[in-house]
Structures are given as C-alpha cells and as structure tokens.
Amino acid sequence: MATIAALGTGVMGAPMARNLARAGHEVRAWNRSLDKAQALSDVGVDVRDDPASAADGADVVMTMLSDADAVLDVARGANLADGQIWWQASTIGIEGIEQCAVLGQETGAVLVDAPVLGTRLPAEEGKLVVLASGPDPALDACAPLFDAVGQRTMRLGAAGTATRLKLAVNLWVLVVTQGTAETIAFAQSLGVEPGWVLEALEGGALDLPYFRMKSKLMLDEDFPASFALALAAKDARLVAAAAERHGADLPIARAVAERLTQATDAGHGDEDMAATYRLSKPS
Numbered sequence: 001m002a003t004i005a006a007l008g009t010g011v012m013g014a015p016m017a018r019n020l021a022r023a024g025h026e027v028r029a030w031n032r033s034l035d036k037a038q039a040l041s042d043v044g045v046d047v048r049d050d051p052a053s054a055a056d057g058a059d060v061v062m063t064m065l066s067d068a069d070a071v072l073d074v075a076r077g078a079n080l081a082d083g084q085i086w087w088q089a090s091t092i093g094i095e096g097i098e099q100c101a102v103l104g105q106e107t108g109a110v111l112v113d114a115p116v117l118g119t120r121l122p123a124e125e126g127k128l129v130v131l132a133s134g135p136d137p138a139l140d141a142c143a144p145l146f147d148a149v150g151q152r153t154m155r156l157g158a159a160g161t162a163t164r165l166k167l168a169v170n171l172w173v174l175v176v177t178q179g180t181a182e183t184i185a186f187a188q189s190l191g192v193e194p195g196w197v198l199e200a201l202e203g204g205a206l207d208l209p210y211f212r213m214k215s216k217l218m219l220d221e222d223f224p225a226s227f228a229l230a231l232a233a234k235d236a237r238l239v240a241a242a243a244e245r246h247g248a249d250l251p252i253a254r255a256v257a258e259r260l261t262q263a264t265d266a267g268h269g270d271e272d273m274a275a276t277y278r279l280s281k282p283s
Contacts, residue, residue: 001025002145005054005061006045007074008090009037011225012116013064015123016089016149021045023148028054051078060145061109062087067234068096075103082108085138087145091115091170091231093238094245097163110138113159115166116150119226127151133162164242171239171253173210174232177273178256180214185280194219214274218281223271230269233260 001024006017009031021027021043028046030053031037037047048054055061055078063071063086071090080086086109088100097113104111112134122128128150132139139155146153156162187194198215201207217223236257243250260276268275 002059005058008064012123019126020148030054060085064089068092080107080109084109087112094242111159112138113162131162134159167239170235174256181277181280184218189282217274218277223275225272227273229273230264232273233264236260
C-alpha cells in the first residue's frame with residue numbers, strides 16, 4: 001500500500017482522499033482551509049498543516065486544486081523530491097501541464113498527468129474515470145490508487161495527453177449544459193411547457209440523462225454545486241485558449257466561455273454550472 005499526500009481536499013479532493021484511505025493506503029492531507037480537511041480524520045487520514053509536511057517521504061503526491069497557479073504554488077511548497085511521483089489530477093489546461101512538466105524536471109519528481117472525469121457524486125462513490133498519462137512505471141505504481149477512486153482508467157501515453165483529452169471531453173459537457181439552459185429558457189419564453197421538450201425527446205437518440213438532470217435543477221432553480229460554475233468557466237476558458245493555440249476555430253466554445261464567465265461575475269460562481277440558466281431565463 002502506498003503513502004499518498006492529497007494536496008487539496010475540496011469537492012473532488014476530499015472524497016478521493018477518503019476513498020484512498022478506505023482502500024487501505026496511508027493518506028496525508030492538506031488544504032488551505034484546514035477545516036475542509038479535518039473531517040477526513042474519521043477514516044484515518046493524517047491531516048497536516050502545510051504541503052511540505054504532507055508530501056515529505058510520500059510515495060505519491062496528488063494535487064487536486066482549482067487552477068494552474070494554485071497547483072504550481074502548492075507543488076513548489078511541497079518540496080517535491082527526486083523520484084517522487086506527482087499525480088497531477090486538477091484540470092489546468094495545456095500551458096499549465098507544460099509548466100508542471102518543467103517543475104517536475106527541476107525537482108526530479110515524476111509527473112503523472114491524470115485528471116478525472118466526474119463530479120461530486122461519482123467522486124464520493126469511487127466511480128470516476130481516470131485519464132492517465134505519464135511514464136509506464138509510474139502509471140503502474142499509481143494503478144491501485146486509480147482503482148481506489150475510479151471505476152476505470154484510460155492509459156493514454158506521454159504526460160500531457162490526458163490533459164488534452166480532458167479539455168475535449170469538458171467541452172462537450174459545457175456545451176450540453178449551456179444548450180440545456182438555453183433550450184429550457186427558450187421553451188419558457190415561447191409559452192411552451194419545458195416538460196413537453198423532455199417528453200418529445202424521450203427514448204430518442206438525443207434523450208440524454210445529463211439533459212434531464214440539469215434541466216431539473218434549472219426548473220427547480222436549485223443549484224447545489226456538483227461542478228461549480230466558476231470552475232466550469234475556468235475550464236471553458238482553457239478550452240478556448242487551447243483551440244486558439246492549436247488553430248481550431250470553435251465559436252461555440254468561445255461563446256460558452258464568455259457566458260459562463262458572465263454568470264460567474266453575476267455572483268453565481270459557487271452554484272452548480274447549471275446556474276448559467278439564470279442569465280437566460282425569461283424575465
């Protein structure tokens with residue numbers, strides 16, 4: 001069983017650390033707000049006061065933080081050691097993972113680029129999908145950890161590949177969410193019962209469970225954060241930046257990034273990303 005330092009115990013990091021501990025691994029945890037980490041002690045997680053203390057001597061250091069700046073700041077503070085595996089699980093974009101690779105080379109740490117697919121409930125249930133890229137020996141060493149947090153793992157080659165796939169998948173998630181918001185709002189503006197839209201699609205190829213789940217939040221106007229809108233906006237901006245860098249013209253991605261940023265600026269950043277509906281609903 002591995003010793004793993006979980007740096008960042010928010011909506012995703014906390015349940016991942018909990019499942020790692022339940023699987024029998026020795027888990028140390030750190031979070032900027034220590035109260036968010038303290039609850040993990042009930043499953044034997046050793047909560048530390050600073051990243052360096054958590055990472056010292058650990059086989060694997062996992063970062064699950066909000067953005068690239070936070071990841072790099074905390075990783076530097078962790079004093080990553082030569083030969084130590086650094087499991088970078090956050091969604092930080094292509095430039096972010098490239099900066100992590102540079103830091104890995106500087107410290108001698110072995111970078112495993114392995115973000116996850118899923119939100120709060122799959123994280124709690126250990127049913128995430130792990131997108132894993134990096135050196136094969138490091139991926140082999142991390143395999144039991146991936147199994148503890150996920151229902152399956154995709155091995156994708158060199159570090160950086162998983163980040164690229166995560167951005168592509170997230171674009172689909174973001175487009176479906178924004179499309180759901182506008183579909184529900186449009187139906188309401190026309191005086192059409194939104195439930196009829198769901199009924200019309202029922203059983204067809206476009207009858208997405210995700211559409212039904214997010215539309216219910218919108219109709220109830222209740223947005224407990226499974227994937228916070230502010231983080232979704234950040235991811236949308238990462239997608240748009242990557243597309244521009246690589247020569248893909250993605251007007252929908254740019255529009256979604258702008259809209260989610262507007263919704264965040266309007267004060268809905270801590271709500272679920274479905275709260276983008278608040279800007280579209282008829283007045």
